[in-house]
Amino acid sequence: MRVPVVVATSLLAGACIGAPSPVPPVAATPITPPAPRPMLPPPPQLVAPDRFGLSGALRQGGLTLGHAPEGTTGLTLDGTAVAIAPDGRFVIAFDRDAAAQAVLIAALADGATLTATLPIAPGAWRIERLPTLRKVPVPGGEFARVRGGELAQIVAARARGGDAEGWRQRFIWPATGRISGLFGAQRIYAGEPGSYHGGVDVAKPEGAPVVAPADGVVTLAADPPFTLEGRLLILDHGHGVTSAFLHLSRIDVAVGQTVRQGAPIGRVGRTGRATGPHLHWAMTWNGARIDPMLVAGAMPG
Known part of the structure; x- marks a missing residue:
């Protein structure tokens, strides 16, 4: 009989089939994580x-x-x-x-x-127009040389920062009396603007006392007098606020001295470029010129 022989041959053929060849492993590709998004500040x-x-x-x-x-x-x-x-x-x-x-x-x-x-509301400044007058030129020569040094001292005195707390206080008038010059007033000479008035003038007799309008530290006491300001005193009230007092006949405090509101600091005079005895009170904040009347309020009395 031939059937068994066929089966045996088939089994033998199956036994001769070799095991499959091993497949080489696939190299893993590294995955780069996405870069984090930059943190943006919140919108204003x-x-x-x-x-x-x-x-x-x-x-x-x-x-x-x-x-x-x-x-x-x-x-x-x-x-x-x-x-x-x-x-x-x-x-x-x-x-x-x-x-x-x-x-x-x-x-x-x-x-x-x-x-x-x-x-910011506009100021109501007193403007005087003089169409037939020419602006007086700034002197040169010796005046210009001296004036440069004076201005440098003023700038430095106003720039000194300190620990004074007068800026927090309600300012008082350093002298009381008739207001003879307003902050911001300006003349226009034949169409050319002159310098505006940088403070408030208070007409007082020579020798009248001047007091500190708020706590402060003396940063300049100009004596001998400056060419324009005369005897000039500057107080630092802190946080960029300063007061300047011009044309004094006498200065009663020294640089570096701390003064309290209402304390005597000098006397009214007419030194420098002044037509008569009066106190010129000027104020600044970080170089910005401000109106003392808006700070101290209406003149008492």
């Missing part, structure tokens, strides 16, 4: 001015106190850094020729910013 938030607790004159020549929002680490006004006290209080001011708007920005600890646009 536009807020109302009252978020900064402002109190004071939002106008040309005005001075304003405020309180920084919680978490503020930096403050700027139109790009200029504003000092912040440990309790969050600050002071800002607006020059006689300030623009119609100012931008106050607080940088917060979480990277966010708060931005307030402040409307």
Whole structure:
């Protein structure tokens, strides 16, 4: 019989088939994780001015106190850094020729910013037009040489920062009497603007006492007198606020001395370029000229 032989042959053929060849492993391709997205700061938030607790004159020549929002680490006004006290209080001011708007920005600890646009009211300055008169030229020669040194001392005195806290106080008048010259007043000579009046003049007899309008530190006591300002005294009230007292007949304090509000600091005079005895009181904040009448209020009496 042939059937068994066929089966045996088939089984033998199956036994002769070899095991499959091993497949080489495929090399793993490393996977690079995607780069983390950069952390963007939160978008700036536009807020109302009252978020900064402002109190004071939002106008040309005005001075304003405020309180920084919680978490503020930096403050700027139109790009200029504003000092912040440990309790969050600050002071800002607006020059006689300030623009119609100012931008106050607080940088917060979480990277966010708060931005307030402040409307600045225009000042009502006394402008006198003299179409037939020419502006008096600035003297040269020896005056120019001396004047340069005087101006450098004034700039340095106003730039000195200190720990004075007078900027927080309600300012008082350093002398009381008839106001004979207004801040911001200006003459136009044949179409050419002259320098505007940078302070308030108070007409007083020579020798009348002058007192500190707020706490401060003496940063300049010009004696011998300067060519224009005469005997000049500058007080630093802190946080960029300064007072200057011109044409004094006598200065009763020294540079570096701390004075308290109401303390005597000098006497009214007519030194420098002055037509009669009076006190010229000028104020600045970080170089911006401000109106003492807006800071101290109406003249008493």
